[in-house]
Amino acid sequence: MKTDVEELSPTRVKLTVEVPFEELDHAFDVTYKSLAKQVRIKGFRPGKAPARLIDRYVGRGAVISEAVNHAVPELYNEAIQKEELFALGQPDVEVTKLEDNDELAFTAEVDIRPKFEVEDYKGIEVTVDSAEVTDEQVDEQIGTLRERFSTLVGVDRPIQDGDHLSIDLSASVNGEKLEDVAVSGYSYEVGTNSMLEGLDETLRGMEAGGEATFTTTLVGGEHEGQEADVTVTVHSAKVKELPELDDEFAQLASEFDTIGELREDVRKRMVEVRRLQQLSAARDKALEQLIESVDIPLPDAVVDEEITRRRESLEQQLAQGGLTKEAYLESQEKTEEEFDEELTTGARSAVKAGFILDQLAIQEDLSADQSELSQYVFEQAQRMGVSPDQLAQHLVESNQIRVAFTEVVRGKAMDLVLAEARVTDEDGNVIEQESAEEQAAKAAAAAAGEGLEVIEDEAAEPAEPAEVSAKDDEKIEDTKAEDTKAEDAAQ
Numbered sequence: 001m002k003t004d005v006e007e008l009s010p011t012r013v014k015l016t017v018e019v020p021f022e023e024l025d026h027a028f029d030v031t032y033k034s035l036a037k038q039v040r041i042k043g044f045r046p047g048k049a050p051a052r053l054i055d056r057y058v059g060r061g062a063v064i065s066e067a068v069n070h071a072v073p074e075l076y077n078e079a080i081q082k083e084e085l086f087a088l089g090q091p092d093v094e095v096t097k098l099e100d101n102d103e104l105a106f107t108a109e110v111d112i113r114p115k116f117e118v119e120d121y122k123g124i125e126v127t128v129d130s131a132e133v134t135d136e137q138v139d140e141q142i143g144t145l146r147e148r149f150s151t152l153v154g155v156d157r158p159i160q161d162g163d164h165l166s167i168d169l170s171a172s173v174n175g176e177k178l179e180d181v182a183v184s185g186y187s188y189e190v191g192t193n194s195m196l197e198g199l200d201e202t203l204r205g206m207e208a209g210g211e212a213t214f215t216t217t218l219v220g221g222e223h224e225g226q227e228a229d230v231t232v233t234v235h236s237a238k239v240k241e242l243p244e245l246d247d248e249f250a251q252l253a254s255e256f257d258t259i260g261e262l263r264e265d266v267r268k269r270m271v272e273v274r275r276l277q278q279l280s281a282a283r284d285k286a287l288e289q290l291i292e293s294v295d296i297p298l299p300d301a302v303v304d305e306e307i308t309r310r311r312e313s314l315e316q317q318l319a320q321g322g323l324t325k326e327a328y329l330e331s332q333e334k335t336e337e338e339f340d341e342e343l344t345t346g347a348r349s350a351v352k353a354g355f356i357l358d359q360l361a362i363q364e365d366l367s368a369d370q371s372e373l374s375q376y377v378f379e380q381a382q383r384m385g386v387s388p389d390q391l392a393q394h395l396v397e398s399n400q401i402r403v404a405f406t407e408v409v410r411g412k413a414m415d416l417v418l419a420e421a422r423v424t425d426e427d428g429n430v431i432e433q434e435s436a437e438e439q440a441a442k443a444a445a446a447a448a449g450e451g452l453e454v455i456e457d458e459a460a461e462p463a464e465p466a467e468v469s470a471k472d473d474e475k476i477e478d479t480k481a482e483d484t485k486a487e488d489a490a491q
Contacts, residue, residue, distance in 0.1 A: 196219070213232075
């Protein structure tokens with residue numbers, strides 16, 4: 001087989017492959033065996049008809065066509081490996097010469113990962129927020145805990161903001177009662193302004209058992225936009241009563257005996273959360289700097305696919321949240337043009353980040369073992385709300401283990417960048433990072449605790465990271481889009 005490579009651009013090549021017919025024997029053998037099982041020739045059992053009769057029965061041209069269809073993918077893969085190219089996506093193949101008993105020639109145009117080296121990734125400096133927790137922040141967390149143990153107590157006084165009511169609502173337009181607006185026994189907190197305009201103003205000063213009517217504009221339903229007379233009846237009024245901040249509350253709400261011990265535990269947990277937030281922010285900022293420091297061309301087709309994936313992911317999230325794209329853009333105060341620009345920028349950054357981390361993994365000879373792959377599956381399963389064994393089985397059956405492997409290796413490449421970075425908080429304090437051994441120990445303990453079955457050995461075989469494009473991330477987790485604003489809007 002003769003192979004020639006023409007560089008169409010830094011990210012696209014054209015392969016020209018020429019193969020003499022004698023090197024297609026395997027493809028013809030497979031073709032004849034397949035056709036022999038399909039045709040029925042008198043005097044021969046299924047699968048036993050000789051090649052010369054099959055040529056005559058189905059036509060030599062059909063046999064050659066079938067053999068070529070079988071041979072070209074294998075020859076293409078062989079050429080890619082021979083030329084050490086990292087192909088992205090499916091190639092555009094064209095057979096340029098096909099002469100029986102002579103030669104097969106074809107061309108294949110395909111996007112490739114650009115060739116480059118990741119330099120100067122060590123010593124990146126990033127600054128993150130402080131992990132210090134103030135007394136006021138601890139008080140706020142304790143206050144939230146008190147809310148969980150609060151009780152509602154009836155009040156015998158005029159209603160005011162913060163009271164919890166049980167009310168009935170009915171409405172009429174021009175004297176005609178609206179059945180679709182009536183509600184009964186509805187729980188409502190005064191002062192939230194979460195229902196009809198004018199309701200809170202009407203409720204203030206009323207008492208349990210009272211009834212009042214006010215005029216408002218309906219904001220939904222069949223009569224949306226119309227003015228209606230709304231009657232509200234108050235069945236009961238209660239106020240939230242919080243427990244005292246004493247040792248008795250600490251024993252009720254926690255495993256601690258004193259309020260001092262509870263406060264210290266709350267502070268400790270808050271610091272741990274801030275610590276994780278620091279490392280997450282450091283990771284994001286280090287990756288941003290790494291992306292900015294490397295200048296590489298990006299395949300348009302790969303970027304376009306990532307843009308499409310992100311757009312579809314956003315639309316799916318908005319649909320699940322009952323929002324339109326127009327409403328989302330209005331809430332974000334963005335125009336369609338600004339949204340498209342932001343989407344494109346994010347997609348290009350994601351594709352570029354994948355290329356950089358893949359190349360860094362190759363340079364540093366990074367790989368992933370069975371325990372690391374199992375831990376990744378465990379974490380993804382938790383986020384997706386399925387069992388680790390279910391996800392592992394799905395990945396194996398859908399041939400997506402290579403995608404998972406790539407994600408693990410990319411994560412290790414990013415860990416390497418962060419380990420070599422200098423991370424400080426806004427006060428100049430150096431942020432210490434966990435060692436790889438500590439992270440691995442935690443990962444192994446978590447996976448063992450869940451009882452995760454070991455993924456088949458064949459599924460954990462190393463894959464070339466560059467063979468997986470940014471779009472493949474979505475195959476594992478549909479909500480892995482990086483546009484957190486869109487996720488918040490959809491919720």
